[in-house]
Amino acid sequence: MSTLLESYAAGRWFRAADEGEPLLDAATGEEVARISSRGLDVPAMVRHARETGGPALRSLTFHERAALLKALAKHLNEHKDELYALSVRTGATARDTAIDVDGGIGTLFSYASRGVRELPNDTIVLDGGLERLSKGGTFVGRHLYASRPGVAVQINAFNFPVWGMLEKLAPAFLAGLPSIVKPASQTAYLTEAAVRLIIGSGILPEGTLQLLAGGAAGLLDALTVQDSVAFTGSAHTAGILRRHPNVLDGGVQLGVEADSLNCSILGPDVRPDDPEFDLFVKGVVTEMTVKAGQKCTAIRRVLVPGPVAESVVEALAARLAKVTVGDPRNPDVRMGALASLGQRDEVRKAVEALTASAEVVAGGPAGTLGGATLLDADPVRGAFMTPLLLRARRGAAAPHDVEPFGPVSTVLAYDGLDEAVALAARGRGSLVASVATHDPEVARAVVLGLAPWHGRVLVLDRDDAKESTGHGSPLPVLVHGGPGRAGGGEELGGIRGVLRHMQRTAVQSSPDLLTAVTRHWTTGAARNESGVHPFRKSLAELRIGDTIASAPRTVSLADIDHFAEFTGDTFYAHTDPEAAARNPLFGGIVAHGYLVVSLAAGLFVDPAPGPVLANFGVDALRFLTPVKAGDAIAVTLTVKQITPRSGADYGEVRWDAVVTNQDGTPVATYDVLTLVAKTWPAADG
Ligand code: NDP
Numbered sequence: 001m002s003t004l005l006e007s008y009a010a011g012r013w014f015r016a017a018d019e020g021e022p023l024l025d026a027a028t029g030e031e032v033a034r035i036s037s038r039g040l041d042v043p044a045m046v047r048h049a050r051e052t053g054g055p056a057l058r059s060l061t062f063h064e065r066a067a068l069l070k071a072l073a074k075h076l077n078e079h080k081d082e083l084y085a086l087s088v089r090t091g092a093t094a095r096d097t098a099i100d101v102d103g104g105i106g107t108l109f110s111y112a113s114r115g116v117r118e119l120p121n122d123t124i125v126l127d128g129g130l131e132r133l134s135k136g137g138t139f140v141g142r143h144l145y146a147s148r149p150g151v152a153v154q155i156n157a158f159n160f161p162v163w164g165m166l167e168k169l170a171p172a173f174l175a176g177l178p179s180i181v182k183p184a185s186q187t188a189y190l191t192e193a194a195v196r197l198i199i200g201s202g203i204l205p206e207g208t209l210q211l212l213a214g215g216a217a218g219l220l221d222a223l224t225v226q227d228s229v230a231f232t233g234s235a236h237t238a239g240i241l242r243r244h245p246n247v248l249d250g251g252v253q254l255g256v257e258a259d260s261l262n263c264s265i266l267g268p269d270v271r272p273d274d275p276e277f278d279l280f281v282k283g284v285v286t287e288m289t290v291k292a293g294q295k296c297t298a299i300r301r302v303l304v305p306g307p308v309a310e311s312v313v314e315a316l317a318a319r320l321a322k323v324t325v326g327d328p329r330n331p332d333v334r335m336g337a338l339a340s341l342g343q344r345d346e347v348r349k350a351v352e353a354l355t356a357s358a359e360v361v362a363g364g365p366a367g368t369l370g371g372a373t374l375l376d377a378d379p380v381r382g383a384f385m386t387p388l389l390l391r392a393r394r395g396a397a398a399p400h401d402v403e404p405f406g407p408v409s410t411v412l413a414y415d416g417l418d419e420a421v422a423l424a425a426r427g428r429g430s431l432v433a434s435v436a437t438h439d440p441e442v443a444r445a446v447v448l449g450l451a452p453w454h455g456r457v458l459v460l461d462r463d464d465a466k467e468s469t470g471h472g473s474p475l476p477v478l479v480h481g482g483p484g485r486a487g488g489g490e491e492l493g494g495i496r497g498v499l500r501h502m503q504r505t506a507v508q509s510s511p512d513l514l515t516a517v518t519r520h521w522t523t524g525a526a527r528n529e530s531g532v533h534p535f536r537k538s539l540a541e542l543r544i545g546d547t548i549a550s551a552p553r554t555v556s557l558a559d560i561d562h563f564a565e566f567t568g569d570t571f572y573a574h575t576d577p578e579a580a581a582r583n584p585l586f587g588g589i590v591a592h593g594y595l596v597v598s599l600a601a602g603l604f605v606d607p608a609p610g611p612v613l614a615n616f617g618v619d620a621l622r623f624l625t626p627v628k629a630g631d632a633i634a635v636t637l638t639v640k641q642i643t644p645r646s647g648a649d650y651g652e653v654r655w656d657a658v659v660t661n662q663d664g665t666p667v668a669t670y671d672v673l674t675l676v677a678k679t680w681p682a683a684d685g
Contacts, residue, residue, distance in 0.1 A: 002464070004034045004191045008199055008211040010048040014040055016214065023189060026091030026337040027327045029381025030578050033189040039493060045180055045210050046222040049151040053178030053207025058147050060205075061122055063646050065174050066115030068203055073108035075201045076194070081104065083162060083194060090161065090187045091337030091383060093328040096291045099473070104166035104194075107492075110476035111170035118495045121149065121643045121651075123176065126518055127504060137524045139512050144518060145502040147176030150226030151472060152501060155241075157232045158184035158339050159294045161191040167476070167492060173208065175501035177228075180211040182219065182580040184233065186339050220244045225251035228501065230491065232257045232296065238487060247650050253502075256487030257480075259403045261427035263301035264471060265420050265446060267437025272311045275462040280436035281315045283460060284409060288470045289323050289335040290389045293407035294343070297472040301399055303420050306413040313391055313411055317362035320387045326375030327382070333375050338383040338406055347406035351388060357396035358410055363388035390660045400426035417442065421449030429484020434458040434471040455482035455490065521545055521640040521656060524662025535606035538680040539644060539651045546639040550603035552632040552662065555591050560629060563595040591627040596668050600635040600659045611680035613650055618657075621670035625661065649682070 004020050006013040020036030076083075080101050087097040119125060127143040134140075152172035156164040165181050172179050183191035195211040196202060212219065220229065223246050231241055235258040244251045249354040264284055270276040287299040304312045311533065328336030338344045374384055382402045388406035392399050400423075414420040424433055433454045435446045438461045450457050456478060458471050474480035479493035491497055507517060511524030527547035534546040564570045572579040573586050581588045597618075606612075627633060637655045644651035653676045659668040 002031045002033050002554060004036065005039060005188055006421055007040055007213045008195055008209070009037070009040060009045045010210070011052070011122060011206055015464045016040065018329050019192055020214070021185070023186060024340065025089045026339050027089075027329075027377055027382040027384075029341075029378065033192075034087045035185050035188055035214050037212060037217070040212065040214070042212065042216075042218040042224040045212065046151055046227075048207050049178040049210060050149065050182055051207075053205065053209075054149055054151070054176070056205035057173065057178060057208050058123060058149075058176040059340050061172060062115050062119035063121040065121070065176070066112045067512075067646060068205075069108050069115065069173060070112035071203045072198060072201065074104050074202060075111060076105050076108070076197060079197050082197070083190065083640060086190050086193050087161075088328050088336075090158075091191060091292060091328060092337045093333055094331075094418060096328070096336060099290065100154075100160045100163045103473075104160075104163035107163065107167045107476040108170050111498075111601050112566040113497075114477070114494050115174050119174070119250070119498070120641070121646070122519060124518070124531055125499065125502070126520060127499075130514075130523055133508060139508065140511055140514055140522060140524060141506055141508045142514060142518065142522070143504055143506050145499050145504050148226045148501070150177060150228065152177040152179045153182065153221070153223065153227065153229045154179060155182045155229060155231045155233065155237075155362045156184055156191070156383055157296070158186040159291060159296070160344075161187040162664065164232060165191055165194065166195040167474070167480075169209065170476070171492070171497035172501050173204075174498045177501050178208045178210075180210045180212060180219075182216050185214065186343075188213050209457060220252065223250070223252045228253040228255065230255045230257075230489070231487075234486075235259045235485070252297070255481075255489035255491070257296060257431070257482075257489050258485070258487040260296055260429075260431040260482055260486040261300045261400060261403055262297055262430045262432050262471075263303050263424045263427065264299045265303045265414075265424065265433065265435040266305065266308065266312060267435055267439060267442045267446070268305045268420075268444050269437055269439035270308075272308060272315075275465070276436040276438055276460065277308075277311075277315070279460050280464045281312065281319060281463070283434060283436070283471050285314060285319045285323070285387075286470060287407050288320070288389075288407045290472065292335055292338050292385075293387070293409075294339060294405055295472050297474060299409055299434070299471060300403060302409050302411045302426065303414050303423055304411060306415050309391075309411065309413040313361050316389055316411070320362045320389060323387055324375055325386055326377040326385055330376045335387065335407065337377070338385065341381075341383045343405065344383045344385055347385065347408065348638045350404035350406075351390075351408060351497070352403050353402045354390055354398050354404065354408070355408060356394075357398050358390040358392040361389050361411070371624050400428075417445055417449070421446065424450055425453050427453070427485065429486045429488070430454050431480070431482040431486045432458065432471060433462055436460045438462060453483065455479050455486065464568065515544060523636055523656070527638055533606040534639060535612045536610055538611040539642060539653070539678045540641055542642055542676065544639050544642060547636060548604050549636045550600075550634050552634040553603055554632045555595070555599065555627055555629060557589070557629040559599075560589060560591050560595065563592055563598075567592075567594075569594070586626050588628060591629070591631075593623040593668065596623070596627050596633060596659055597621070597670070599633060600657065600668070603633075603635045604637045604657075611677040612677045613677055614653075615672065615674050619654075619671040619673065621668070624670050625665050625667040627667050629662065631667075633659055633667060635659045637672065649679075650677050652676075
């Protein structure tokens, strides 16, 4: 008998006492493993996540969490051959496995890098600017995101056993939430193998990742108000979860990604000899055959202008005829097996429903093999079918209702762009749509028409095709999810996916206490003018609020003339008194904004070699009041935020800069960004 899969629960591998249910190889029908969660203490897993994993994770900053994700990505990359070897048993070809395994690892890398670049080296994230709530400035407000003391449960579909786990794990982990992963039983042996690699590496803090292999009985019962569930699977199961009392009344957050009748539209501008025509046909065939069409993002509806429908069908049929189907171990096979005979039965049922209002135009009747020869495959025990193209009659309803979760697409003709958009909307909300067009007007009209119904829209043309990642690939930096029937959830989308796991809270207080809470200097908070120029202080010595207030400097007409001549910026407002006088905003010659900022740098700088290593930019620069010849400007520079960089002997310092004129009126405000040595003199010098 094959191995019984184990769950990783509360710090140890758990093996059920019974024999479990068999899981079969998709292509050969041989038993791969057995699965059971009988006897598993699910509430103890939830407690372990809350009491051990969560606190360990939240004691780390975002940058530290990101570093662990990066180490994990590298580790999995080094061991991915083991996952490839097992993935073939799910019916996946090497191309399919790359999407699952390399796609998952790539998602970890992406979040690791965004976590360092876009999140602070802290445990909270500030959102938006400071809100002044009172006249005197003693009462201010700001939004922040904080981690929840809960657990992120993921319930995944069978089609992406590795990516499905990692794309949910990465953002939750960065957000400070431990995960409990419940893979679909059918392909859980691959998820178990990946979790064994992860746990074996010792990279993740204990309790931050647990695996529930087998039935999920009792899982939602154990969750409470700080917990969340991210579900991918059928609309039927989604409905069961939505009606769970802990979701209905208990405050458990549920994100759903379920059925989706994605479409691809051929633009009305495209003729059969245009490059977009071929790109469109290629895209549809790819989506029908990758993972044997078992992708939540696959193209189910092919919307084409009536006059070219026949040509599209012919081109699709010709391409589909070349697709080799068979055992995914054979390198000549383009499309492997469906995940199980049960899944194939489901697809056949869906095809039956579709063919009531559509005819088969390519592939075997009703999703059978249709006499096609399989490469190296057992047609009885393996879950094979050939790709199947249908053409719907006008007005058919089924293509907008029935999701055949396999290599099946239906061609529908449209008459005019409005009808194309209306047909797309009949899917009642989808994950993704694509449109092949090279016409800017068509692109805008279709994207705006589709946007309310879709989480992602791809515009495909001759310019982006070569580098395009295609219709079906969710990307870590872009939102994945869709409204309505697609479940209404949102995953990924870069840091958006992290923040979705955190709680946004508006904090109201005095500037001093807001500075203390956020570790971010707040306008109106105390400044420390100790007499030591802050440019003489290392990162270790600098404190938030350290300030240099410069002496004033008068800006002369000669300064303005010189700057104009020296830089070549001879814009009339700086050089032509008569024209400048007619300018309604200035009413005369004014100093260049960049001159003001340059003079300010001269006012605040401490020039001798010291711990400040470089200026790497300014943020949020605004010129507020014109500076005229004779005005005297001064600058106040205050340490706003200090971010040590892990793995480097320097860190980032963000300075609040305010330039004022002789009346104390701000003329420019901005943040100066510098790199400052952690110690000075440097440890080795
Ligand atoms: P299911 O909804 O049956 O299963 C999805 C996940 O939910 C699995 O992990 C399953 O576990 C789990 N599950 C099932 N019942 C419960 C429950 N009562 N409480 C908690 N968890 C539960 O979908 P499948 O993956 O089997 O796919 C079936 C169909 O779903 C496909 O044919 C397709 O139509 C659709 N689908 C849609 C996707 C999309 O994103 N559009 C993606 C994948 C599937 P277990 O496997 O142990 O039963």
